[in-house]
Amino acid sequence: MPPFPGQTPHPSTVTSSLDVLRNIRGRVLLHVKATGQAPLGQVSRSTGGVVFSGANASKSCAEFVQDTDHGVPTIIDPALYENFEATPDLPMGDGNEPVPMDYPPSGTNDSEGDPRHLRLTPTRYLPCTDRGEVALRNAMAEGEREKDPALVLAVPIDVRWLVDRREDLLHILNATPAPKAIILCHKGNPMGSGGHAAGLREIFSRCENTALLRTDLAAFEAMVHGAAFASIGDRSSVRYSPLPGRHGWNKRNDRSPxxxxxxxxxxxxxxxxxxxxxxxxxxxxxxxxxxxxxxxxxxxxxxxxxxxxxxxxxxxxxxxxxxxxxxxxxxxxxxxxxxxxxxxxxxxxxxxxxxxxxxxxxxxxxxxxxxxxxxxxxxSDPDGRSGSAPDLQIPCGELSPERSD
Known part of the structure; x- marks a missing residue:
């Protein structure tokens, strides 16, 4: 199968008879938590999809699939990383329940057997420490043991991994053939550092079958450098992921969207x-x-x-x-x-x-x-150098988007 335009032709995407990500590869999905104000009905059938996040993700996803029934791929994100930190002994789950295996429902694969609805592992937040590295390795091994084609291994890392432990992260991700999805956790915007922005490019230039979820237009930077798929949050609380137990920031007394x-x-x-x-x-x-x-x-x-x-x-x-x-x-x-x-x-x-x-x-x-x-x-720098100024010889465009087809 040829790679989606813009994607690096990784070996696993062109030689496997069962491409787990075939129905979602090359798409940028809408990432939602509270669905009441999410424009779910406007998600593109051909280039979009939906990630449902949080405690009600399974219910919201099932309702969406039942109501729409037009082939939009979905992902369930348990989002345990919002509240729990991984340890080497407990890298995922809540310690009481096994990894949930009740979704997606049967009959939702396409004609070639590739799943259309996927789930993320309930991986906890992975700090940028030695213990966090051991927890990441254990989470990857635990997820791969499931042998479930609908399972994507969640990698909710502290954003400092992109700089401080980049080579370790690359080694672990590339040693894991299963599909993976990176979620960047930080107290603010994870791309607020030039080093983090440059590190993001390198990760996706060198990793196969890896996605970037719960982000903003960093999704495009990841996609053009080889990400399998990505998701953009419908609101700031799902465009960024705060550290466990901390709430995202909000401007005081300003309720404008x-x-x-x-x-x-x-x-x-x-x-x-x-x-x-x-x-x-x-x-x-x-x-x-x-x-x-x-x-x-x-x-x-x-x-x-x-x-x-x-x-x-x-x-x-x-x-x-x-x-x-x-x-x-x-x-x-x-x-x-x-x-x-x-x-x-x-x-x-x-x-x-x-x-x-x-x-x-x-x-x-x-x-x-x-x-x-x-x-x-x-x-804007073709080499992604964090300290260099871009070529600004491009004239300013109109302050409104072009009309969509």
Missing amino acids: NVLHPTMLDYFRGSTLATYFRDVSHECTCPACSSWAEKNGRNSGGRHLSSYTDSADTYDAHAHNLATWSHLWDLISSQTSPERQRDYWRRMCANSVATFEYLNDKHSRRIKAFKAPVHLRVW
Whole structure:
């Protein structure tokens, strides 16, 4: 089977008669926890899927499969790493229950026997320590013993592994043939360090059958450098994974939703966009915003990104975010070779950095509200050097996404 465009042709993806990831390979999935405001009905049949996370993941997934029945692949994520730290003796599970094996239901494989619905192992958080390394090795061995084609080995690591124990991580992952999914755990944005951003690229350039889950547009960086699949959270609590027992951060007294800006490749509070973008933001005409305009009788056919200012706008913001990053992934993955995909993504990141600097100079030089994130600077460099400045000779693009097909 030829690899999905943009994916490194790892031996295990082209020689195995049963490709466990065949139905999910090359896709970027929506990662959800609380499903009430998740735009599940807008997930693409051809390029998307859903990861259901947390204590109610099995129930939510079963309801979704029953209600939709249109072939969208799913993954269940028990997310024990949110609350428990792994030890060498107990790398996964809660100590009382065996690894759950009741999902996916029978009859959900495709005609060639490859599973369409997968599950992550209930692996605990893996600290960047010697004990954490032993726990990771034991978790990999325990998961492989299950011999379950629907099982993906969860690797919820402290983000410091990407720098401090990168070679150890590479050795363990490459010694494990089964599919694996990395989840980066940190007290803040795991890509807030240039070293972490550069390390992410190296991991996925050198590992086969490995995914990146519960992230933001770092999913694209992983995908163009060889990830099997990825997932992007519908809200900040499932775009990042806090350390066990700690809650994610939230801006005090600001209930406006986070909105993805398609040119800046970053999420902003609706209140921030309302403050700085009201005079410069063009209307977004992604499918979600166009649908909102039609329902609200707007003749313009779109919606300003600066209008997402209230908690009542949360569902619409999530729908916009999904439509926007889905379209961006369509643009990237439609490039005709892995090299072109990587270059296209690099240029997107360079354009984003230039846009940040342009807006910062024009609107908020004193407070630097639009300082470009360090990870975008790293990813705009073809060599992924954490300390180098990118080529910024790409003109700033429009401040609205192209219309999806």
